[in-house]
Amino acid sequence: MKCKKCGETAALDLRRHNAAFCSPHFIEFFRKQVREAIRHYRMFEPDDTVMVAVSGGKDSLALWDVLIEEGYRTCGVYLDLGIFDYSVESRAKCEAFAAARGQTLVIERVAEAVGAPIPVVQKATRRPTCSACGLSKRYLINRAALTHGYTVAATGHNLDDEAATLFGSVMHWQTDALSRQAPMLPSTHPKLIRRVKPLYRLSERETAAYAFLRGIDYIVEECPFARGATSLAHKDVLNRMEEASPGAKHNFLFGFLDKARAAFEAAESVTLLECASCGQVTTGEICAFCKLADQVKRHTAP
Numbered sequence: 001m002k003c004k005k006c007g008e009t010a011a012l013d014l015r016r017h018n019a020a021f022c023s024p025h026f027i028e029f030f031r032k033q034v035r036e037a038i039r040h041y042r043m044f045e046p047d048d049t050v051m052v053a054v055s056g057g058k059d060s061l062a063l064w065d066v067l068i069e070e071g072y073r074t075c076g077v078y079l080d081l082g083i084f085d086y087s088v089e090s091r092a093k094c095e096a097f098a099a100a101r102g103q104t105l106v107i108e109r110v111a112e113a114v115g116a117p118i119p120v121v122q123k124a125t126r127r128p129t130c131s132a133c134g135l136s137k138r139y140l141i142n143r144a145a146l147t148h149g150y151t152v153a154a155t156g157h158n159l160d161d162e163a164a165t166l167f168g169s170v171m172h173w174q175t176d177a178l179s180r181q182a183p184m185l186p187s188t189h190p191k192l193i194r195r196v197k198p199l200y201r202l203s204e205r206e207t208a209a210y211a212f213l214r215g216i217d218y219i220v221e222e223c224p225f226a227r228g229a230t231s232l233a234h235k236d237v238l239n240r241m242e243e244a245s246p247g248a249k250h251n252f253l254f255g256f257l258d259k260a261r262a263a264f265e266a267a268e269s270v271t272l273l274e275c276a277s278c279g280q281v282t283t284g285e286i287c288a289f290c291k292l293a294d295q296v297k298r299h300t301a302p
């Protein structure tokens with residue numbers, strides 16, 4: 001297989017784009033996709049400051065790498081979930097990445113903010129681990145960006161992640177989730193930071209290849225709580241469809257974004273208030289994060 005750009009031996013074959021690239025041209029293709037995502041959704045401008053939520057995995061570190069290379073002013077935020085060795089190792093990967101590039105890494109400890117590490121939170125709430133974890137992540141990333149004066153929060157969600165989330169929401173017709181699923185969620189309140197997903201055009205395989213070719217040292221293991229999660233089953237179904245018909249995931253996600261999303265968005269209109277306890281944005285009186293912290297406190301009280 002030959003590179004579409006220069007005719008050299010290709011390092012990667014991208015069936016859904018009907019193209020193959022050598023290493024330098026793949027890296028160029030990857031960055032072009034990120035630039036296109038930023039441009040299309042007006043995610044940020046050169047004078048914005050971007051806080052990248054990094055987990056130590058390939059996607060978020062690849063994203064941070066591209067944004068640094070593109071000349072944006074960035075910093076990383078790592079959420080220490082307190083999940084045993086997984087957290088220790090993933091934090092070390094983020095610290096090494098930031099140090100090698102002279103970037104700032106903000107560390108937020110979930111145990112400090114919620115009152116206990118994620119494994120204990122799970123026992124206290126009996127909710128699926130990832131729901132308390134996702135709630136804490138959204139809250140703490142927003143709070144960190146506000147505290148440190150960043151204008152945008154970016155996450156490393158890729159095409160596979162987004163297609164799997166969409167699939168899950170459609171399976172259960174969660175219309176509120178459908179209205180909120182977008183590569184860019186604008187700030188609708190002074191205390192709500194704009195959220196963006198600049199990798200939504202790139203597949204998991206492509207972010208892995210980028211991280212590898214750029215020599216990024218990332219944690220390969222998934223969070224131990226992700227095992228058996230339904231999102232993995234959804235990814236599996238979509239992978240099989242992709243295998244049978246390259247481009248299936250892309251068409252599913254992009255079709256939704258281009259043609260269907262607006263209909264769900266119109267149906268959803270909420271008034272945002274400030275939480276009586278912590279002051280962050282909520283739709284009720286007390287935000288979901290404060291309720292979670294309270295539940296954990298009651299559970300762990302002697």
Ligand code: FES
Nearest residue numbers: 129130133223225
């Ligand atoms: Fe949230 Fe694993 S990353 S539970």
Ligand code: ZN
Nearest residue numbers: 003006022025
């Ligand atoms: Zn080439």
Ligand code: ZN
Nearest residue numbers: 275278287290
């Ligand atoms: Zn609150």
